[in-house]
Structures are given as C-alpha cells and as structure tokens.
Amino acid sequence: MKTILVIGMGRFGRHLATRLTEFGSEVMIVDKEEDKIQDLLPIVTRAQIGDCTDEKMLASLGVGNFDTCFVCIGDDFQASLEITSLLKDMGAKYVVAKADRAIHEKFLLRNGADEVIHPERDAALRAANKYSARNVFDYIQLTSDFSIFEIAAPESWVGRSIKQIGVRSKYNVNIIAIKKNEEIIPITNVEYVFKKDEHLIVAGNAKASSRMLSIK
Amino acid sequence: MKTILVIGMGRFGRHLATRLTEFGSEVMIVDKEEDKIQDLLPIVTRAQIGDCTDEKMLASLGVGNFDTCFVCIGDDFQASLEITSLLKDMGAKYVVAKADRAIHEKFLLRNGADEVIHPERDAALRAANKYSARNVFDYIQLTSDFSIFEIAAPESWVGRSIKQIGVRSKYNVNIIAIKKNEEIIPITNVEYVFKKDEHLIVAGNAKASSRMLSIK
Ligand SMILES: Nc1ncnc2c1ncn2[C@@H]1O[C@H](COP(=O)(O)OP(=O)(O)OP(=O)(O)O)[C@@H](O)[C@H]1O
Ligand SMILES: Nc1ncnc2c1ncn2[C@@H]1O[C@H](COP(=O)(O)OP(=O)(O)OP(=O)(O)O)[C@@H](O)[C@H]1O
Structure with missing residues (x-):
C-alpha cells in the first residue's frame, strides 16, 4: 500500500487523487481553498486546508513519510x-x-522535482499526431524514439500473413494487435492474415514508424 | 495536406496548433484576445481575433472547408x-x-462534437497507474480494455526466453520491447532471453495485464 500526498485540487489534481485512491493507495490531499476539497473528503484518506508555501504548514504533514508527493x-x-x-x-x-x-519544467527539475508532467502538452501531441496528414488513427509516444500507433492495414498486406510479409525483419516494427470496430484483439501468432478494413496497432522506433506509414 | 481550425489558444490549443503545423497541416487559429495569438502569428497559416459565439464571425471563417475543427x-x-x-x-x-x-463531455457529444478530449483526466490516469502499488513504471490505456505497460522483468523469467516461458500462449500478452537505461529496444525475436534489471514493455487486455503484474 502506497501513501501519496497530492497538493492542489485543480482538474489534474482531483482526477489524480481520485484514481490513486481507486487503485488502492492511501491519499492525502491539500489545497488552500476549502471548497476545493469538500467533495473529495469521503473519497480520500486525509484532507487538509492550508497554504503549502508556508513551511510550518508543510512540516506538519510529515512529508518524509509519503512514497510520492505531487x-x-x-x-x-x-x-x-x-x-x-x-x-x-x-x-x-x-x-x-x-x-x-x-x-x-527546467526550473522545477533544478529545484527539487524528480519528474515533471505536462498534461496539456501530451494530450495535444497525441491529438496532433492523430489528425495530421498521415494515415494515423492514434499515436502515443512512449519515449522520444519509441511510439505506438494505429494505422489502416496497407492494401498490399491484405490477404497475406505477418510471416509471409516478413514484417518484423523487413520493417523492424512489432504488430501488437488488430483493431476491428472499436475492439482490440492482441496478435500472438505470426500466421495471422490481414483482412480489409482492419487497423493495425504497431510499435516501433521513429524511423521504422515513418517507413511503415508510407507503405501503400 | 490537411486544413485545420483551432479555436481557443489556452495551453492545450497552443500546443495543438504548433504541433499540427509542425506535422505539415495548414492551421488557422482564432481567439477572442489579441495577446493570445500574437506569438503564434509567424508559425501558423492564418490567425484571426474574434468571439466565436458570434454567428457572423464564425460564418466568415468558412468552417465547411476545414478537415477538422477543434x-x-x-x-x-x-x-x-x-x-x-x-x-x-x-x-x-x-x-x-x-x-x-x-x-x-455528455453535452458536447449531444450538441455537435464528434469527439471529446480530456487532457487532465488522461494525464492523471497515466500518472495514477504509474504511481500506484503495483510494480508498474508506465501505463497507457489505448481503449477501455487494452493497455501498454512497463514493468520489471519478473525474477522467475530472468535467464529464460519468450519462447521457453510461453509468454504469448500462457499469459495472452505481447512483449513488444525491452527498456534498459532509458533506451527502448523493440523485440522481434521469440528467442530473446530476459536479463536482470530489464523492464518489459507489454501489451494486453485488462485481465491479462493484471495476471502479468502478479507474477513474482
Ligand atoms: N500555495 C498553495 N497551497 C495549496 N494549494 C494551492 C496553492 N496555490 C494554489 N493551490 C491550489 O492548487 C489548485 C490548482 O491550481 P491551478 O488553478 O493553478 O491549477 P491548474 O494548473 O489550472 O490546474 P488544472 O489544469 O489541473 O485545472 C487550486 O485548487 C488552488 O487552490
Ligand atoms: N467565445 C470565444 N471565442 C474565441 N476564443 C475564446 C472564446 N472564449 C474563450 N476563448 C479563448 O479560449 C482560450 C482558452 O480558454 P480557457 O482559459 O478556458 O482554457 P483552458 O481550458 O484553461 O485551457 P488549457 O487548460 O488548455 O490552458 C483563451 O485564450 C480564451 O481567450
């Protein structure tokens, strides 16, 4: 059981505190405005009102006892x-x-943050990838050089199997699943034959992905 | 080349307009406040100041000509x-x-939105998965029943290959890559043998994922 401190109940903080509690962690929330924590009182483990820039207030929380502080x-x-x-x-x-x-981000990392999260930037990147010119239905960056993306099965692949095409050795990507009418079916067999109107969930580095996106 | 209209230059809108332009789309931005669009003028294709709740203003943009409107x-x-x-x-x-x-979301979908995006909710879910009790280093939900997650290689797997363990048939997940010191290496060979201190990037449905997370 993890114990987690979440300071600031804006949109992100509220969703975070609620989900962490749902996944089984002990969560303490703090906000300087009382009305921001009222409706979360029945959900989280502990709640406190106060201005966290005040050293005495922060010290009273026992920050060293939490696994993670947000x-x-x-x-x-x-x-x-x-x-x-x-x-x-x-x-x-x-x-x-x-x-x-x-x-x-630069200042936070230099002054005590072990990690920084950018909710709007990440969501914008995913939306921009999805709606740009390429034939991409969804796109998630795991690291700067490894992504997961959903594309329509290239016409030249329909009727052939992963093995026949030689997807892995030729394109250096991994077909992890098929998407058909909103349902995702994990692919665990290289004999799988692609059908028309299917989408592929593909994993690979940036170079391999862009080659994959230009196949007709 | 896609043409895209982005209304509202808050944090999300600005990141979106910038990225869409970077990926090759023609982007028009609109905001009711002039200072919100000034610095984006040299980047985007067109920019306009105006209140988009005003029908005449919106009609003057020719909204039917855009592939997507945000x-x-x-x-x-x-x-x-x-x-x-x-x-x-x-x-x-x-x-x-x-x-x-x-x-x-409910009202937007009922009144014209084809899709709704929740930047803070999605970022909070990813963070909550990452910092909850389970041995998870990252976790992205592609759909309600299919996710990608990063976990430490179970001790009982170290020294054995994907094939020997029978990962796919036994656990119904797909090992798509290995992560070692921040670098992701796509796995395209079932003879790959797991080493100590490696993380696995795994894809699978909710049931398969939670079984996978409880292996010692
Ligand atoms: N010094 C402080 N101590 C405790 N809480 C604070 C302090 N300063 C701000 N807060 C609280 O943090 C919360 C989030 O602040 P803010 O409005 O800046 O978030 P935001 O970035 O707009 O969040 P989101 O995008 O997630 O909605 C507010 O509820 C605010 O009351
Ligand atoms: N009627 C309108 N017409 C045009 N622009 C508008 C209108 N109403 C608001 N905006 C603009 O939309 C932008 C985003 O608004 P808002 O501050 O609500 O975003 P937000 O949800 O806080 O965004 P984010 O979380 O992405 O920062 C602002 O720059 C605002 O000027």
Missing part, C-alpha cells in the same frame, strides 16, 4: 516552485510536479 | 458548447472539443 499547481508558478523545493528540503522521497510551459 | 475552451463551458453546436450547424466536417469534466 505538486499540481499551474497558474501560480511561483507557489509551485516554492512548494517543490520545500518538499525536497524536508526529505520528501520522490516529488512529481505538473508544468504548464517548457520553461517551468 | 474547440479548445475550458473555463467558459457555455461558450465551448455554443461554438461546438454552431460549427456543426454551419457544416463543419468533424468537430473535436476539449472537456474539463465528465458532465461537459
């Missing part, structure tokens, strides 16, 4: 930076901060 | 709903709206 404040960047830095000074094991702009 | 407004839900509905009435081909709360 700072989910966007609009007031100075508060986010101060709280991140104070948490680290007080012995927080692992600090994750939310950032709104790339420049915030 | 409504990226969160704080003013009424404006988001009005604009989404007006776009559809004026013949927009495909409308994607950003939502802040689940209740917004």
Whole structure:
C-alpha cells in the first residue's frame, strides 16, 4: 500500500487523487481553498486546508513519510516552485510536479522535482499526431524514439500473413494487435492474415514508424 | 495536406496548433484576445481575433472547408458548447472539443462534437497507474480494455526466453520491447532471453495485464 500526498485540487489534481485512491493507495490531499476539497473528503484518506508555501504548514504533514508527493499547481508558478523545493528540503522521497510551459519544467527539475508532467502538452501531441496528414488513427509516444500507433492495414498486406510479409525483419516494427470496430484483439501468432478494413496497432522506433506509414 | 481550425489558444490549443503545423497541416487559429495569438502569428497559416459565439464571425471563417475543427475552451463551458453546436450547424466536417469534466463531455457529444478530449483526466490516469502499488513504471490505456505497460522483468523469467516461458500462449500478452537505461529496444525475436534489471514493455487486455503484474 502506497501513501501519496497530492497538493492542489485543480482538474489534474482531483482526477489524480481520485484514481490513486481507486487503485488502492492511501491519499492525502491539500489545497488552500476549502471548497476545493469538500467533495473529495469521503473519497480520500486525509484532507487538509492550508497554504503549502508556508513551511510550518508543510512540516506538519510529515512529508518524509509519503512514497510520492505531487505538486499540481499551474497558474501560480511561483507557489509551485516554492512548494517543490520545500518538499525536497524536508526529505520528501520522490516529488512529481505538473508544468504548464517548457520553461517551468527546467526550473522545477533544478529545484527539487524528480519528474515533471505536462498534461496539456501530451494530450495535444497525441491529438496532433492523430489528425495530421498521415494515415494515423492514434499515436502515443512512449519515449522520444519509441511510439505506438494505429494505422489502416496497407492494401498490399491484405490477404497475406505477418510471416509471409516478413514484417518484423523487413520493417523492424512489432504488430501488437488488430483493431476491428472499436475492439482490440492482441496478435500472438505470426500466421495471422490481414483482412480489409482492419487497423493495425504497431510499435516501433521513429524511423521504422515513418517507413511503415508510407507503405501503400 | 490537411486544413485545420483551432479555436481557443489556452495551453492545450497552443500546443495543438504548433504541433499540427509542425506535422505539415495548414492551421488557422482564432481567439477572442489579441495577446493570445500574437506569438503564434509567424508559425501558423492564418490567425484571426474574434468571439466565436458570434454567428457572423464564425460564418466568415468558412468552417465547411476545414478537415477538422477543434474547440479548445475550458473555463467558459457555455461558450465551448455554443461554438461546438454552431460549427456543426454551419457544416463543419468533424468537430473535436476539449472537456474539463465528465458532465461537459455528455453535452458536447449531444450538441455537435464528434469527439471529446480530456487532457487532465488522461494525464492523471497515466500518472495514477504509474504511481500506484503495483510494480508498474508506465501505463497507457489505448481503449477501455487494452493497455501498454512497463514493468520489471519478473525474477522467475530472468535467464529464460519468450519462447521457453510461453509468454504469448500462457499469459495472452505481447512483449513488444525491452527498456534498459532509458533506451527502448523493440523485440522481434521469440528467442530473446530476459536479463536482470530489464523492464518489459507489454501489451494486453485488462485481465491479462493484471495476471502479468502478479507474477513474482
Ligand atoms: N500555495 C498553495 N497551497 C495549496 N494549494 C494551492 C496553492 N496555490 C494554489 N493551490 C491550489 O492548487 C489548485 C490548482 O491550481 P491551478 O488553478 O493553478 O491549477 P491548474 O494548473 O489550472 O490546474 P488544472 O489544469 O489541473 O485545472 C487550486 O485548487 C488552488 O487552490
Ligand atoms: N467565445 C470565444 N471565442 C474565441 N476564443 C475564446 C472564446 N472564449 C474563450 N476563448 C479563448 O479560449 C482560450 C482558452 O480558454 P480557457 O482559459 O478556458 O482554457 P483552458 O481550458 O484553461 O485551457 P488549457 O487548460 O488548455 O490552458 C483563451 O485564450 C480564451 O481567450
């Protein structure tokens, strides 16, 4: 059972605290405004009202006892930076901060954040990949050089199997599943033959992916 | 070349417009506040200042000519709903709206949105999966029943190959890559032998994933 501190009940913080509790962690939430925590009281383990830039207030939470501390404040960047830095000074094991702009990320990482999350940037990248010119239905970047994407099965592949085409050796990608009418069916057999109107869920690095996207 | 309309230059809208332009689409941006579009002028194809709840203003954009129209407004839900509905009435081909709360999604889908995006909710789910009790380093849901996750190689697997373990037939998951010191190496050979301290990138449905996470 993990114990997790979540500071700031904006959209991201609220969803995070709710999901962490759902997955079985003990969650403590803090916000400086009372009305932001009222409706979460019955869901989370503990809740506290207070301004976390106040050292005494933060010290009273016992930050060293939490497995992970989240700072989910966007609009007031100075508060986010101060709280991140104070948490680290007080012995927080692992600090994750939310950032709104790339420049915030640099300062947060230099002042105590072990990791930074960009909700809007990540969602925008996924949407931009999905709606750009290429024949892509969904696209998720796992690292800067490895992605998962959903594409229509190339016409030249219909009626042939993974093995016959030599997908792995020729294109250096991994077909992980087929999508047909919103249902995803994991592919575990290289004898699988592609059919018309199927989408492929493919995994591979950037170079392999762009070659894959240009097959007719 | 796709042509895309993006209304609302908040954090999500700005990232979206920038990325869509980067991936080769023609992008038009609109915001009611001039200072929100100034710095994007040199990047996007066209920019316009105006209140999109005004029918005449929206009609002047020629919304029927865009492949996709995005409504990226969160704080003013009424404006988001009005604009989404007006776009559809004026013949927009495909409308994607950003939502802040689940209740917004319902109204947006009923009033013209073809799709709804929740940036904060999706980012929070990914973070909550990553930091919950289970031995998971990253976790992305592609659909409600298919996910990609990164876990430590189970001790009982170290020194054995995918084929020897019978990963696919026994666990109904697909090992798509190995992660070692931040580098992801696609796995395309079932003779691959797992080593200590490697992470696995695995794809599978919810049932198969939770079985996989409980192996020692
Ligand atoms: N010093 C502070 N101490 C405790 N809580 C704070 C502090 N400063 C801000 N907060 C709280 O953090 C929450 C989130 O702040 P903010 O509105 O900046 O988020 P946001 O980036 O817009 O979030 P989201 O995009 O997730 O909605 C608010 O509920 C606010 O009351
Ligand atoms: N009626 C409207 N017509 C055109 N632009 C609008 C209208 N209403 C709001 N906007 C613009 O939409 C942008 C985004 O609005 P808002 O602040 O609600 O976003 P947000 O949900 O906080 O975004 P994010 O989380 O992406 O930062 C603002 O720049 C605002 O000026």
